[in-house]
Amino acid sequence: MEFFTIFCTAALLAGGLYWFVCVLGSAERKGKYAVQLSGGSIAKENVQDNYKQYWSFFRRPKEIETVENVPAFVDTFYNLVTDIYEWGWGQSFHFSPSIPGKSHREATRIHEEMAVDLLNVKPGARILDAGCGVGGPMRAIAAHSGANVVGITINEYQVNRARTHNKKAGLDKQCEVVCGNFLQMPFTDNSFDGVYSIEATCHAPKLEEVYSEIYRVLKPGSLYVSYEWVTTELYSGEDPEHVEVIQGIERGDALPGLRSYKDIAKVAKKVGFEVVKETDLAKPPSNPWWTRLKMGRIAYWRNHILVTVLAWLGIAPKGVVDVHEMLFVTADYLTRGGESGIFTPMHMILCRKPESKSGLNSD
Numbered sequence: 142m143e144f145f146t147i148f149c150t151a152a153l154l155a156g157g158l159y160w161f162v163c164v165l166g167s168a169e170r171k172g173k174y175a176v177q178l179s180g181g182s183i184a185k186e187n188v189q190d191n192y193k194q195y196w197s198f199f200r201r202p203k204e205i206e207t208v209e210n211v212p213a214f215v216d217t218f219y220n221l222v223t224d225i226y227e228w229g230w231g232q233s234f235h236f237s238p239s240i241p242g243k244s245h246r247e248a249t250r251i252h253e254e255m256a257v258d259l260l261n262v263k264p265g266a267r268i269l270d271a272g273c274g275v276g277g278p279m280r281a282i283a284a285h286s287g288a289n290v291v292g293i294t295i296n297e298y299q300v301n302r303a304r305t306h307n308k309k310a311g312l313d314k315q316c317e318v319v320c321g322n323f324l325q326m327p328f329t330d331n332s333f334d335g336v337y338s339i340e341a342t343c344h345a346p347k348l349e350e351v352y353s354e355i356y357r358v359l360k361p362g363s364l365y366v367s368y369e370w371v372t373t374e375l376y377s378g379e380d381p382e383h384v385e386v387i388q389g390i391e392r393g394d395a396l397p398g399l400r401s402y403k404d405i406a407k408v409a410k411k412v413g414f415e416v417v418k419e420t421d422l423a424k425p426p427s428n429p430w431w432t433r434l435k436m437g438r439i440a441y442w443r444n445h446i447l448v449t450v451l452a453w454l455g456i457a458p459k460g461v462v463d464v465h466e467m468l469f470v471t472a473d474y475l476t477r478g479g480e481s482g483i484f485t486p487m488h489m490i491l492c493r494k495p496e497s498k499s500g501l502n503s504d
């Protein structure tokens with residue numbers, strides 16, 4: 142009888158632990174489990190040190206002097222966060238307006254499909270995803286449009302994840318992933334029928350550098366669409382609370398200084414684009430994008446316990462706990478940015494590369 146009680150208790154505990162770690166702790170798309178959390182391409186024993194280096198570099202984003210080092214630190218950032226993002230968010234590393242009656246996954250897909258619909262490309266066209274993450278948008282866009290998508294990301298770990306996901310989805314013939322810097326892309330001039338970037342160009346220290354690269358690789362007459370992270374017209378640099386929220390967002394998201402919504406079209410025109418359309422997709426009638434973040438709060442607590450236990454057991458690298466805590470805090474700043482309306486992650490700009498170079502202007 143005693144043996145039976147011990148057996149049942151042990152079985153219950155094991156079952157409970159399995160459920161907590163593998164079922165509750167899995168990503169929305171079951172792509173990643175808590176026990177698989179790593180520091181990307183960083184060796185397990187170096188994760189904590191890399192986190193410290195990241196943190197001291199991005200502590201005061203607007204004061205970064207060595208802007209040429211930003212891409213390397215963005216790469217470190219994505220080594221640190223990619224597994225946690227996949228585990229706790231899914232394969233698309235961006236926000237989308239919530240849609241009543243639709244799941245987060247459906248709302249995400251609609252937001253991604255809108256980008257390629259705006260590009261107006263035909264099946265078989267060659268399009269570029271500048272800053273492709275692990276390829277959630279790329280796969281949705283390839284499946285929806287029939288276009289061939291080339292994605293570029295600075296992070297090699299993401300390249301491998303994206304290729305694995307593309308193969309699993311049976312989209313590896315249509316989707317190609319390249320490791321590289323979108324400030325100096327390994328593509329020839331005028332070689333794409335369309336380009337999109339989803340919540341990625343905010344990592345560029347100078348928007349002009351990435352926009353001019355995109356302009357260079359785009360065929361004349363073709364379109365570029367971007368979802369930009371910006372401060373809105375409600376932001377005031379004189380308001381200490383606004384400044385705290387924006388700095389919190391920058392620090393926890395590897396951003397070398399958020400831009401104002403006013404700067405986006407100016408830069409696009411400066412590099413030669415015609416601006417076709419510009420709008421904040423977060424504005425009503427859209428429903429808030431931050432509700433998903435807010436709703437997840439209880440799960441984040443559970444995740445934090447899980448990550449702490451896994452690090453303590455030596456299964457997850459020690460630094461993962463610090464990274465998770467940073468994201469936890471960042472989620473709160475993002476929510477405050479959304480609720481106050483001073484920040485949007487979906488300021489959409491649609492641009493055309495003119496047929497001739499006469500579209501250049503410098504305002």
Ligand SMILES: C=C(CC[C@@H](C)[C@H]1CC[C@H]2C3=CC[C@H]4[C@H](C)[C@@H](O)CC[C@]4(C)[C@H]3CC[C@]12C)C(C)C
Nearest residue numbers: 225226229230234235340394440441444468469472
């Ligand atoms: C575009 C960018 C990333 C946007 C979002 C995909 C991510 C921003 C903040 C991230 C998260 C915050 C809290 C995490 C939580 C504590 C953890 O338990 C599970 C993962 C989070 C929800 C995580 C998921 C991705 C974000 C929402 C930037 C970098 C330009």
Ligand SMILES: C[S@@+](CC[C@H](N)C(=O)[O-])C[C@H]1O[C@@H](n2cnc3c(N)ncnc32)[C@H](O)[C@@H]1O
Nearest residue numbers: 233234235272273274294295322323339341344
């Ligand atoms: C927030 S993620 C968005 C990823 C993807 N667009 C999505 O929505 O899932 C930002 C992406 O931009 C990439 N990125 C940032 N700076 C880059 C650079 N200089 N060159 C290439 N990719 C870069 C990151 O590696 C990451 O893949």
